[in-house]
Amino acid sequence: MSRGTLFDKVWDLHTVGTLASGQTQLFIGLHLIHEVTSPQAFAMLRERGLSVMFPERTIATVDHIVPTESQARPFVDVLAEEMITALEQNCREHNIRFYNIGSGNQGIVHVIAPEQGLTQPGMTIACGDSHTSTHGAFGAIAFGIGTSQVRDVLASQTLALAKLKVRRIEVNGDLSPGVYAKDVTLHIIRQLGVKGGVGYAYEYAGSTIAAMSMEERMTLCNMAIEGGARCGYVNPDAVTYDYLKGREFAPKAEQWDEAVNWWESLRSDPDAEYDDVVVIDAADIAPTVTWGITPGQGIGVDEHIPTVEELPEGDRAIATEAYQYMNLQPGTAIQGTPVDVCFIGSCTNGRLSDLREAAKVVQGKKAAATVKAFVVPGSERVKQAAEAEGLDTIFEAAGFEWREAGCSMCLAMNPDKLQGNQISASSSNRNFKGRQGSSSGRTLLMSPAMVAAAAISGQVTDVRKLL
Ligand SMILES: CC(C)[C@H](C(=O)O)[C@@H](O)C(=O)O
Numbered sequence: 001m002s003r004g005t006l007f008d009k010v011w012d013l014h015t016v017g018t019l020a021s022g023q024t025q026l027f028i029g030l031h032l033i034h035e036v037t038s039p040q041a042f043a044m045l046r047e048r049g050l051s052v053m054f055p056e057r058t059i060a061t062v063d064h065i066v067p068t069e070s071q072a073r074p075f076v077d078v079l080a081e082e083m084i085t086a087l088e089q090n091c092r093e094h095n096i097r098f099y100n101i102g103s104g105n106q107g108i109v110h111v112i113a114p115e116q117g118l119t120q121p122g123m124t125i126a127c128g129d130s131h132t133s134t135h136g137a138f139g140a141i142a143f144g145i146g147t148s149q150v151r152d153v154l155a156s157q158t159l160a161l162a163k164l165k166v167r168r169i170e171v172n173g174d175l176s177p178g179v180y181a182k183d184v185t186l187h188i189i190r191q192l193g194v195k196g197g198v199g200y201a202y203e204y205a206g207s208t209i210a211a212m213s214m215e216e217r218m219t220l221c222n223m224a225i226e227g228g229a230r231c232g233y234v235n236p237d238a239v240t241y242d243y244l245k246g247r248e249f250a251p252k253a254e255q256w257d258e259a260v261n262w263w264e265s266l267r268s269d270p271d272a273e274y275d276d277v278v279v280i281d282a283a284d285i286a287p288t289v290t291w292g293i294t295p296g297q298g299i300g301v302d303e304h305i306p307t308v309e310e311l312p313e314g315d316r317a318i319a320t321e322a323y324q325y326m327n328l329q330p331g332t333a334i335q336g337t338p339v340d341v342c343f344i345g346s347c348t349n350g351r352l353s354d355l356r357e358a359a360k361v362v363q364g365k366k367a368a369a370t371v372k373a374f375v376v377p378g379s380e381r382v383k384q385a386a387e388a389e390g391l392d393t394i395f396e397a398a399g400f401e402w403r404e405a406g407c408s409m410c411l412a413m414n415p416d417k418l419q420g421n422q423i424s425a426s427s428s429n430r431n432f433k434g435r436q437g438s439s440s441g442r443t444l445l446m447s448p449a450m451v452a453a454a455a456i457s458g459q460v461t462d463v464r465k466l467l
């Protein structure tokens, strides 16, 4: 039964039937694939003699394993070369559109689909990647799936899923200068916990969200999964339609008005029923930095690392583990923590507006000599657009390296890795132990502008001082 939320409307419209298990068989409008989670799925398809049911509904890119320095083929890393070759072959064999490196359209899967206009309101979108929640920024129901589910979507364009509850997270008021969508999303996870969203879809609403650009909304929804919510979304509005208009896969002029009317009808009704509502005041959000090993271990940049006594009972064990792993002292300020590596990029914060905000901070300054700083655009298009406005020059003049598009040090499945127990200031979304390529490497998550500030001063710094 529809209770008037966008989630319920889109879910009901895509329901093929109810399975004996009680799960919904849900039609998937758009299926995105990349080199890491698709090879096994294609192999399973082959074993069963199945073909891809709707090849035109699947779009492929390569992102995790691509080197960001030399991209000459064959790649130096043999495994990476095997993975890209497998994807090339699978796409050729099944007639799937593949945005390969050098095509001008390659990039992180969650960056390229929106920029092509593939991601649209009211869609169901699946990808074998947890940060598929990003696409919810457009008012789509978008979620990550496992490899066997990738197989299911390839073979049937449907998935067996249990319906989620919906929590409305309302953020109201203006964000202060130096506070970005990344801080909002880290603040929400800090408040609700990394498991707080389990079983939920998050609907982000309120005046703060309404005032956000599409790129900011993508940053917000990207990390819904880090708060435990399988998907997050924002109701579509004029900002969404302006972003989409004229993009390759967006509805063309003749169908445009009809499409907008349709999208408008999917918005959550004013009297929609929610399973939970959380209200947050934007004025309470500061530039936020993580100090620990989960994205929920975040604090305002001017706060100190919480002591065990200051934390709720349930958070103490993981905090103790974090103090040890991070080698940071409870009770001390996070500001001033020296950093070794500064990484600007990822599907959270590797878009043009992110690079612009970071460039504003570094313009005319120099990265500290103790720091290795680099920028990895989220896609070939982002790279090209950034170069067209001279952002690469600003970064390079400040001593940053300017790289090719890909996931890079977000996950370090390519050559970009931390060494030993280096500590990074990173605009990505996960600070798990060993996440950035070294089993003892340490990650501090923050906004791209904050990473830029850390690069300039060689330590965690309040970006508001540099604006
Ligand atoms: C490789 C992929 C399966 C993984 C994910 O699902 O998120 C990666 O993108 C990540 O960010 O950890």
Ligand code: SF4
Pocket: 063, 064, 108, 109, 129, 131, 346, 347, 348, 406, 407, 410, 411, 428, 429
């Ligand atoms: S940029 Fe990071 S989070 Fe995003 S898809 Fe790549 S590895 Fe995953």
